[in-house]
Amino acid sequence: MEIHRTPGSMQKQSQAWKKEGRSIGFVPTMGFLHEGHLSLMDIAARNADLVVVSIFVNPTQFGPTEDLASYPRNLERDLELCQSRGVAAVFTPEPQDMYGPEFQTYVTLEKLPNHLCGLSRPVHFRGVATVVSKLFNMVLPDVAVFGEKDFQQLAVIRQLTQDLNFPVRILGGPIVRESDGLAMSSRNTYLSSGERASALCLSRALEGASRRVKEGEIRADHIRREAEKEISSHPFTEIDYVTLCRPDTLEEVEVISGPTLMALAVKVGKTRLIDNAVLTP
Amino acid sequence: MEIHRTPGSMQKQSQAWKKEGRSIGFVPTMGFLHEGHLSLMDIAARNADLVVVSIFVNPTQFGPTEDLASYPRNLERDLELCQSRGVAAVFTPEPQDMYGPEFQTYVTLEKLPNHLCGLSRPVHFRGVATVVSKLFNMVLPDVAVFGEKDFQQLAVIRQLTQDLNFPVRILGGPIVRESDGLAMSSRNTYLSSGERASALCLSRALEGASRRVKEGEIRADHIRREAEKEISSHPFTEIDYVTLCRPDTLEEVEVISGPTLMALAVKVGKTRLIDNAVLTP
Numbered sequence: 033m034e035i036h037r038t039p040g041s042m043q044k045q046s047q048a049w050k051k052e053g054r055s056i057g058f059v060p061t062m063g064f065l066h067e068g069h070l071s072l073m074d075i076a077a078r079n080a081d082l083v084v085v086s087i088f089v090n091p092t093q094f095g096p097t098e099d100l101a102s103y104p105r106n107l108e109r110d111l112e113l114c115q116s117r118g119v120a121a122v123f124t125p126e127p128q129d130m131y132g133p134e135f136q137t138y139v140t141l142e143k144l145p146n147h148l149c150g151l152s153r154p155v156h157f158r159g160v161a162t163v164v165s166k167l168f169n170m171v172l173p174d175v176a177v178f179g180e181k182d183f184q185q186l187a188v189i190r191q192l193t194q195d196l197n198f199p200v201r202i203l204g205g206p207i208v209r210e211s212d213g214l215a216m217s218s219r220n221t222y223l224s225s226g227e228r229a230s231a232l233c234l235s236r237a238l239e240g241a242s243r244r245v246k247e248g249e250i251r252a253d254h255i256r257r258e259a260e261k262e263i264s265s266h267p268f269t270e271i272d273y274v275t276l277c278r279p280d281t282l283e284e285v286e287v288i289s290g291p292t293l294m295a296l297a298v299k300v301g302k303t304r305l306i307d308n309a310v311l312t313p
Numbered sequence: 314m315e316i317h318r319t320p321g322s323m324q325k326q327s328q329a330w331k332k333e334g335r336s337i338g339f340v341p342t343m344g345f346l347h348e349g350h351l352s353l354m355d356i357a358a359r360n361a362d363l364v365v366v367s368i369f370v371n372p373t374q375f376g377p378t379e380d381l382a383s384y385p386r387n388l389e390r391d392l393e394l395c396q397s398r399g400v401a402a403v404f405t406p407e408p409q410d411m412y413g414p415e416f417q418t419y420v421t422l423e424k425l426p427n428h429l430c431g432l433s434r435p436v437h438f439r440g441v442a443t444v445v446s447k448l449f450n451m452v453l454p455d456v457a458v459f460g461e462k463d464f465q466q467l468a469v470i471r472q473l474t475q476d477l478n479f480p481v482r483i484l485g486g487p488i489v490r491e492s493d494g495l496a497m498s499s500r501n502t503y504l505s506s507g508e509r510a511s512a513l514c515l516s517r518a519l520e521g522a523s524r525r526v527k528e529g530e531i532r533a534d535h536i537r538r539e540a541e542k543e544i545s546s547h548p549f550t551e552i553d554y555v556t557l558c559r560p561d562t563l564e565e566v567e568v569i570s571g572p573t574l575m576a577l578a579v580k581v582g583k584t585r586l587i588d589n590a591v592l593t594p
Contacts, residue, residue, distance in 0.1 A: 039478055047480065051334060136423040137442070137476035143417045161418070162477075165446075169478040195418035196443075197320055197450040199328065 033114060034121040039130065039170045042123045046084070046172040054081040058173035058200075060164060063087040063124075064104040064218035065113045068208040072177040073117045075205050079175045082120035086167055091127055093159025104221050123171060130166065139165045144191055147282035148184045148295050149306065152272055160185055161192050168198050180204045181215050183295060183308045187282060207307070209235065215307045222303040230266040231300045234307040237262040237274070241294050245311040250288045252276040255311075263298055272297035272304065279310060288313055314395060315402040320411065320451045323404045327365070327453040335362040339454030339481075341445060344368040344405075345385040345499035346394045349489040353458040354398045356486050360456045363401035367448055372408055374440030385502050404452060411447065420446045425472055428563035429465045429576050430587065433553055441466055442473050449479050461485045462496050464576060464589045468563060488588070490516065496588045503584040511547040512581045515588040518543040518555070522575050526592040531569045533557040536592075544579055553578035553585065560591060569594055 036042040049056060057080030059072045069085075076083045087110055094100035107124065114122050138158050144150075145157035168176070178186045190202050208216045213235035214228075223231055237259035244255055259274045277284045279293040288311060295308040317323040330337060338361030340353045350366075357364045368391055375381035388405065395403050419439050425431075426438035449457070459467045471483050489497045494516035495509075504512055518540035525536055540555045558565045560574040569592060576589040 043478065043480055050331065053332060132475075134472070135476050136425065137473045138421050138423070139477070140419055140421055141417050142419070166476075166478045169480060172480070191415070192418045194413075195416050195447075196420070197324065197447045199324055199450060199453070 033111070033119055035111070036121060036123045037125060037129075039125060039166075042084075042121070042125075043170045043172070045121060046170065049082065050172055055174040056080055056172060057083045058086070058167070058171045058176040059083065060086045060088075060167050060176065060178070062089045062103065062218065063110050064106055064221070065110045066208075066216045066218065068179055068181065068205070068216040070113060070117055071208050072179060072205040073114070073119060075203055076175060076177045077118065079177075079201075079203065080173070083118070084121045084123060084171050084173065085114050085119050086123040086171065088123075088125055088130070088163070088167075090130075090159060090163040092131070092162060093156050095153055095155055098153070099219075102222075104218055123167075130163070138162045139192060139196070141188055141191060144184065144188050144282060147277065147284075148273060148275055149297060150184065152297070157185070157188050161188055164189055165192065165196065165198075168200055173200050175201045175203060177203045177205055179207065181207045181217065181306065181308070183279075183293060184282060187280070213239070215305075217305065219303055219305065223300060227268050227301040227303065230268045231305055233263040233266040233269055233300075234296050234298055234305055237296060238294060238307060238309040242309055242311055245288055245292075245313055248313075250313065252284075252286050252288060252292070255288070255294070259294070259296070263296070268301045270299040272299060276311070314392070314400055316392070317402055317404045318406060318410075320406060320447075323365075323402070323406075324451045324453070326402060327451070330363065331453055336455040337361055337453060338364045339367070339448070339452045339457040340364065341367045341369075341448050341457065341459070343370045343384065343499065344391050345387055345502070346391045347489075347497045347499065349460055349462065349486070349497040351394065351398055352489050353460060353486040354395070354400060356484055357456060357458045358399060360458075360482075360484065361454070364399070365402045365404060365452050365454065366395050366400050367404040367452065369404075369406055369411070369444070369448075371411075371440060371444040373412070373443060374437050376434055376436055379434070380500075383503075385499055404448075411444070419443045420473060420477070422469055422472060425465065425469050425563060428558065428565075429554060429556055430578060431465065433578070438466070438469050442469055445470055446473065446477065446479075449474075449481055454481050456482045456484060458484045458486055460488065462488045462498065462587065462589070464560075464574060465563060468561070494520070496586075498586065500584055500586065504581060508549050508582045508584065511549045512586055514544040514547040514550055514581075515577050515579055515586055518577060519575060519588060519590040523590055523592055526569055526573075526594055529594075531594065533565075533567050533569060533573070536569070536575070540575070540577070544577070549582045551580040553580060557592070
């Protein structure tokens with residue numbers, strides 16, 4: 033397995049692979065890998081000749097009060113996991129090689145970030161869109177795979193790929209959950225044991241909503257209130273949002289008339305967790 | 314010579330050329346080609362296996378009061394000129410195929426547009442940066458060539474290419490002038506014969522400044538005032554800016570201590586003309 037530490041070295045290798053006619057499947061990550069990430073690597077492997085994983089905790093997608101400094105890292109373990117999954121190359125650059133002193137170019141979206149996480153994380157999706165554009169130009173993938181847990185991120189990336197005509201096919205990977213239902217996240221490591229128990233409120237609220245919609249409930253308001261009740265019944269929880277919206281534009285809906293995204297963001301102690309499900313009547 | 318009218322068709326052809334190991338030199342234009350454009354094609358041809366020219370009057374780089382509707386067009390003549398210059402493919406898309414109804418992604422720079430033309434054309438460089446990023450992803454060039462007449466545009470494109478890591482080498486082509494000194498521009502066609510005579514004020518002002526700096530003048534203020542005097546002595550002229558600045562950051566200078574960009578924008582009648590020169594002590 034190759035390890036590339038600079039944009040130039042990664043780009044050169046990718047260009048060489050393309051010249052050989054080999055297709056590249058790409059999984060961008062911030063490291064501290066879990067089964068969710070590994071499932072994305074498997075999807076990439078099934079859709080391309082070789083897999084590249086990036087590990088980069090991207091500073092421009094964190095707000096000033098967010099957890100950039102404390103974000104969990106374990107490169108040695110990450111590299112072992114990538115190797116065990118047959119990854120061809122890991123790209124793990126330093127921030128100063130990604131953002132030089134004259135850096136000033138950003139990729140911004142005008143609509144999709146004005147919903148869900150974008151409301152409480154104002155610079156987040158600008159940072160994501162910019163770093164993903166940079167990574168696409170370094171790794172030159174034919175296919176890139178992103179987790180559906182970050183549903184809004186996936187929507188942003190699909191849109192920017194289409195709008196800027198990147199020659200990349202975007203695939204989503206289904207949410208991977210712990211046996212009790214908690215969606216896997218590198219940030220779960222922040223949770224105390226009491227918080228870990230309360231964190232189940234997210235998947236429980238989604239399960240309840242899914243059941244109610246199957247039973248014929250169509251009032252988004254009602255489903256949202258029931259979810260809020262479920263979440264608030266657990267200690268340490270503080271709701272950021274509970275939203276029912278269109279999966280394509282992320283615009284809120286009042287009536288559930290087709291597949292509807294239910295997205296949650298909840299602080300459990302100091303840890304902000306997200307989860308989502310598409311509810312189908 | 315191939316003619317591609319959709320992004321998908323262009324991108325597919327470029328991907329095929331790349332797979333064959335052929336390098337692509339790219340000249341993006343808004344058409345109504347003149348000797349300046351043709352000189353860029355020659356530079357592209359010397360630096361790549363084949364040349365692609367795009368002809369697209371990009372709506373997003375025009376402000377609401379600017380000349381989008383009246384911008385001169387002559388596709389038939391443009392295609393003949395490209396053919397005569399040995400161009401491999403012309404890419405001439407329709408606006409609706411470049412910007413679909415859900416289009417919402419822009420490439421923005423935080424510093425370089427806050428000078429020169431960016432001050433009176435607030436959306437211009439966002440439009441340029443976005444369309445060039447899109448064109449790079451469609452044409453997949455190894456080399457792209459831009460005229461030095463649009464000096465700030467060239468600076469913006471160099472910076473975004475570096476910041477977003479596009480695998481493209483950017484080259485500038487020297488300004489091409491009419492025999493009397495007027496910098497070639499598709500917009501020169503707007504000038505009446507009286508305005509055409511007055512339009513010489515730009516190159517004259519630059520020549521005067523160049524001579525003064527060679528003679529030892531180092532006060533930017535003094536050089537600017539002399540240039541303004543020259544321009545104002547011609548009828549139909551209205552100065553937008555006369556600026557002496559650093560060629561890299563475009564920040565204004567007070568003292569000329571090294572190569573200094575002198576950039577001019579002047580309205581001659583209703584036609585806004587630009588010109589520039591690097592003054593060297």
